[in-house]
Amino acid sequence: MEKAFRNDAYAKVTGQAIYTDDLKLHDMLYAVPVYSEMPRAKLISLDGSAALKQSGVVAIITAKDIPGNIRYGQIIKDYPVLVDEDINSTGDVLALIVAQTREQAITAVPFIKIELQPLKPILDPEEAMKPDAEILHPFHCSNLTNYHRVRRGDVATAEKEADLIIEEEFSTSRVEHSYLEPESAICHLRSDGVMEVFGSMQHPFSTRRFVASTLGVELKDVEVKPLTCGGGFGGKDDTAALVCARAALCAWILKKPVKITYSREWSMRESYKRHPYKMQYRMGLNKEGQILSVKARIVADGGAYCSVTPWVTWRSTVQSCGCYEVSNVETDVYGVYTNNVFCGAMRGFGSPQINFAIEQLVEIAAEKLGMDEITFRRKNIVKQGSTTITGQVLDNHIVSLTQVLDAVLKESDYENKRKLCSLGNLNQKEWYGIGLAISYRGVSLGAEGTDVNSAILYVQPDGSVLLETSVFENGQGAESAMILIASEQLGLPLERIRYRMPSTSNIPDGGSTVASRGTIMGGGAVINASIILKQIITETIQKITGKSVAYFKDSKLLDSSDNLIMSWDEAIKLCYDNQVYPYAFGVFQPPQISWNEETGQGNAYFTWVYGCQAVELKVDSQTGAVELLNMIAAHDIGKVINPYALKGQYYGGMAMGAGYALFENCPCENGLVVPTNFHNYHPPRSINLPEMKAIFIENPDPISPSGAKGIGEPANEIMAPAIANAIYHATGKRYHSLPIRIKI
Amino acid sequence: MITVNGFNYYDYDLERKLSLWLREDLSLTGTKIGCDIGVCGSCTVLIDGEPKLSCRLKLKDVENCNIITIEGIALPDGTLHPVQQAFIDAGAIQCGFCTPGMVLTAYALLNKNPHPTRQEVRLAIRGNLCRCTGYQQIIDAVMLAADRLSSN
Ligand code: FES
Ligand code: FES
Numbered sequence: 001m002e003k004a005f006r007n008d009a010y011a012k013v014t015g016q017a018i019y020t021d022d023l024k025l026h027d028m029l030y031a032v033p034v035y036s037e038m039p040r041a042k043l044i045s046l047d048g049s050a051a052l053k054q055s056g057v058v059a060i061i062t063a064k065d066i067p068g069n070i071r072y073g074q075i076i077k078d079y080p081v082l083v084d085e086d087i088n089s090t091g092d093v094l095a096l097i098v099a100q101t102r103e104q105a106i107t108a109v110p111f112i113k114i115e116l117q118p119l120k121p122i123l124d125p126e127e128a129m130k131p132d133a134e135i136l137h138p139f140h141c142s143n144l145t146n147y148h149r150v151r152r153g154d155v156a157t158a159e160k161e162a163d164l165i166i167e168e169e170f171s172t173s174r175v176e177h178s179y180l181e182p183e184s185a186i187c188h189l190r191s192d193g194v195m196e197v198f199g200s201m202q203h204p205f206s207t208r209r210f211v212a213s214t215l216g217v218e219l220k221d222v223e224v225k226p227l228t229c230g231g232g233f234g235g236k237d238d239t240a241a242l243v244c245a246r247a248a249l250c251a252w253i254l255k256k257p258v259k260i261t262y263s264r265e266w267s268m269r270e271s272y273k274r275h276p277y278k279m280q281y282r283m284g285l286n287k288e289g290q291i292l293s294v295k296a297r298i299v300a301d302g303g304a305y306c307s308v309t310p311w312v313t314w315r316s317t318v319q320s321c322g323c324y325e326v327s328n329v330e331t332d333v334y335g336v337y338t339n340n341v342f343c344g345a346m347r348g349f350g351s352p353q354i355n356f357a358i359e360q361l362v363e364i365a366a367e368k369l370g371m372d373e374i375t376f377r378r379k380n381i382v383k384q385g386s387t388t389i390t391g392q393v394l395d396n397h398i399v400s401l402t403q404v405l406d407a408v409l410k411e412s413d414y415e416n417k418r419k420l421c422s423l424g425n426l427n428q429k430e431w432y433g434i435g436l437a438i439s440y441r442g443v444s445l446g447a448e449g450t451d452v453n454s455a456i457l458y459v460q461p462d463g464s465v466l467l468e469t470s471v472f473e474n475g476q477g478a479e480s481a482m483i484l485i486a487s488e489q490l491g492l493p494l495e496r497i498r499y500r501m502p503s504t505s506n507i508p509d510g511g512s513t514v515a516s517r518g519t520i521m522g523g524g525a526v527i528n529a530s531i532i533l534k535q536i537i538t539e540t541i542q543k544i545t546g547k548s549v550a551y552f553k554d555s556k557l558l559d560s561s562d563n564l565i566m567s568w569d570e571a572i573k574l575c576y577d578n579q580v581y582p583y584a585f586g587v588f589q590p591p592q593i594s595w596n597e598e599t600g601q602g603n604a605y606f607t608w609v610y611g612c613q614a615v616e617l618k619v620d621s622q623t624g625a626v627e628l629l630n631m632i633a634a635h636d637i638g639k640v641i642n643p644y645a646l647k648g649q650y651y652g653g654m655a656m657g658a659g660y661a662l663f664e665n666c667p668c669e670n671g672l673v674v675p676t677n678f679h680n681y682h683p684p685r686s687i688n689l690p691e692m693k694a695i696f697i698e699n700p701d702p703i704s705p706s707g708a709k710g711i712g713e714p715a716n717e718i719m720a721p722a723i724a725n726a727i728y729h730a731t732g733k734r735y736h737s738l739p740i741r742i743k744i
Numbered sequence: 745m746i747t748v749n750g751f752n753y754y755d756y757d758l759e760r761k762l763s764l765w766l767r768e769d770l771s772l773t774g775t776k777i778g779c780d781i782g783v784c785g786s787c788t789v790l791i792d793g794e795p796k797l798s799c800r801l802k803l804k805d806v807e808n809c810n811i812i813t814i815e816g817i818a819l820p821d822g823t824l825h826p827v828q829q830a831f832i833d834a835g836a837i838q839c840g841f842c843t844p845g846m847v848l849t850a851y852a853l854l855n856k857n858p859h860p861t862r863q864e865v866r867l868a869i870r871g872n873l874c875r876c877t878g879y880q881q882i883i884d885a886v887m888l889a890a891d892r893l894s895s896n
Contacts, residue, residue: 003832003833004832004833004834004835006832006835006837008837008840009831009832009837010824010832011840012837012840012843013824013828013831013832013837013840013843013847014774014814014815014818014824014828015772015773015774015775015813015814015815015844016774016815017840018773019773019776019841021773021777022767022773177875178873178875179839179841179875180776180778180784180786180839180841180842180873180874180875180876181776181778181839181841182778228839228840229839230776230839230840230841231838231839231841231875231876232839233875263780264778264779264780264781474839475838475839475840475841475876476838476839476876477838644834644835644881645835645838647835647880647881648835648838648876648877648881651877651878651879651880651881652838652875652876652877652878653878654878655877655878655879656875656878677779677781677783678778678779678781678783678784678873679779679781679783683873683875684878685870685871685873686865686866686867686869686870686872686874686879686882686883687866687867687870689878689879689880691862691880692878692880
């Protein structure tokens with residue numbers, strides 16, 4: 001059989017892989033956080049003297065000890081590394097206790113005396129949006145972190161012409177990423193004066209900015225080295241960076257290495273979540289089944305701090321009508337401050353919420369019009385050359401919605417099985433249902449950020465290669481994908497290429513490894529570096545031997561008639577002998593996008609991906625228990641780089657989507673996240689999930705040098721509506737909120 | 745006395761938590777801590793061949809026991825156990841945080857039941873959370889290991 005490739009598999013399967021908490025430095029101290037018990041308050045006083053007397057306790061660190069900025073944030077600098085005065089969340093950290101062991105630090109927590117002056121919290125985003133609501137962050141002058149809109153055509157006129165108008169409301173739950181490895185950081189001040197940071201994170205450069213800001217030093221004075229990351233899913237950005245910043249602060253003050261490893265309870269309490277949304281949709285249709293208009297009002301509870309709420313909700317805005325062509329659109333999307341736990345990036349990034357609404361809405365509309373849901377979708381989906389709701393013409397890549405839809409219909413035998421659905425038949429003990437959902441998704445960051453990435457290929461004198469890119473391993477296999485691409489480009493076996501241990505001091509910032517952009521951006525940079533490297537080698541050989549290299553294959557350099565010129569190793573030796581470095585720095589920069597914030601029009605993303613997922617399930621008509629029978633996904637991923645890792649993204653994404661649909665919920669009570677650990681928060685277990693199938697659709701993208709696009713998030717954004725649709729087909733009831741709890 | 749991966753230990757604090765003892769005192773950091781309350785399976789070790797959660801045990805609970813951790817199942821020359829090799833070959837590893845616990849749980853299952861069905865594998869690993877893989881390739885890996893072990 002063909003085997004999977006991962007450069008870290010051996011270390012991970014033997015327990016040798018070093019995650020941050022596995023590392024110990026000499027003379028290391030341990031810090032733990034002290035949380036606010038109130039969601040909104042003023043910190044009047046904090047007395048650490050009794051805690052300081054506890055065994056092993058070395059220091060109590062508070063905001064007063066911060067040499068740099070107390071607050072930081074990726075968009076709005078609103079997050080206090082440690083609270084100086086204003087408390088906005090029960091995840092706020094008031095102090096750090098540093099001790100010789102972690103247990104000693106934890107034991108000292110109850111000895112901290114804290115005086116708070118309670119303020120009335122705002123826990124409902126609708127309350128926060130009222131004109132007379134108190135402003136939670138006075139320097140920001142508004143309880144909105146952002147407001148985005150789309151204005152296209154004329155909804156009022158379209159509604160007058162419509163034969164049918166449907167209005168529906170949907171809401172989604174707050175979701176915890178549930179990376180199995182809780183946050184962890186180790187920081188120490190190196191002898192050259194650099195603050196060295198080891199940690200578990202998705203974006204070392206963002207961590208570096210947080211740490212430098214907190215310490216009040218320059219970026220060159222902080223070096224972040226991410227260690228093996230035990231899962232991220234978008235969740236190891238801000239919170240992971242904050243944990244690093246706090247460990248760095250302690251190490252800075254105490255001049256000793258300091259480790260902070262979070263317990264699951266702290267992680268659940270403090271770390272940001274996927275935004276809960278409330279979505280009101282009104283859709284106008286004609287009786288031929290064409291969507292004429294969509295009007296939507298979407299409110300995202302961003303919680304106490306901004307994080308990347310404006311970017312998350314921007315994607316929701318651009319994709320607010322799902323993958324359908326609609327000529328008349330009015331979408332208003334609000335990101336709102338409250339005193340709940342804050343929300344930020346999570347796999348999907350604003351699309352799982354939207355798809356949950358829109359993919360049910362189209363089925364509701366189809367049924368009202370007496371059409372089947374597939375015909376209705378076919379009529380309205382974007383096709384080659386279609387214009388999106390933001391005015392982008394989809395003509396620079398293959399629009400493959402029909403292809404992914406057909407693949408899933410065929411594989412699942414949908415049309416036949418759909419006839420077997422129970423629709424709540426009272427004579428059946430068990431209800432059967434099949435359902436599906438489709439989507440398109442803008443690739444990479446779009447107007448959310450600057451999109452550029454780089455790679456370094458550095459061939460050593462013995463012909464072996466060191467590779468480095470500015471995408472980071474979160475566990476998804478990013479490094480392995482980069483090695484595979486380099487190996488193909490250079491015609492070298494995988495074992496001759498080693499991925500360098502990443503560091504923020506080695507390579508320029510390439511943005512966060514989020515938005516399913518790792519393969520397209522990093523892979524693009526690797527290919528561009530390979531082209532430069534091959535050019536350096538080719539020119540050197542031309543100059544010295546007069547021969548023209550046409551191909552790099554099987555560790556050999558060949559001319560255009562496939563004749564051997566020399567081996568790779570000989571070519572590299574020749575370079576070094578002639579004082580030429582076989583070293584290349586490659587950059588990949590996708591085409592610029594455009595966006596008009598006023599009208600919500602523009603070319604939002606440089607390319608798009610298309611996907612379809614289906615599920616079969618059974619519902620017990622007595623208890624309402626749902627049993628998933630199987631799940632299928634087809635995605636156009638552009639080009640397959642690493643088939644096993646790709647499948648892993650499909651399966652993991654579908655599983656997380658199933659969790660979103662049926663099991664996962666993080667309600668807040670008086671601002672405090674209710675679930676505390678995996679006994680009361682339930683990511684799916686093996687017995688909750690069915691067998692899954694992954695179908696690869698390949699339409700290489702012209703903009704992507706490797707042809708590949710992305711899969712991490714597309715795989716995670718449509719299983720919840722597929723399940724909701726299947727549940728409707730089984731029970732005859734629509735469920736408008738997540739997670740779905742079936743009422744009998 | 746407690747035996748860990750073939751080495752005998754005599755001097756320890758009976759009240760010490762097994763997971764911490766392994767990680768902190770013996771530097772066997774392959775045993776992971778995901779929840780610390782006995783619900784995620786990351787800290788699974790084999791105690792007299794049975795998969796057990798080391799975050800729920802104290803050393804007094806494992807006196808005179810034979811413990812195997814993830815570091816203890818490959819051959820001394822580094823050759824992987826067939827279960828480990830199958831996890832690699834079937835693509836069952838992503839972030840790897842659940843992997844040690846999964847491998848040990850699967851190892852114990854195959855010792856008892858060398859020819860499990862996919863459903864039996866599903867049941868056996870229900871205590872081991874994995875957020876990355878959806879379990880599909882982990883089950884593939886255990887089936888592959890069962891195949892390879894029985895054809896040897
Ligand atoms: S750490 Fe022991 S079961 Fe989770
Ligand atoms: S591989 Fe990441 S939790 Fe299982």
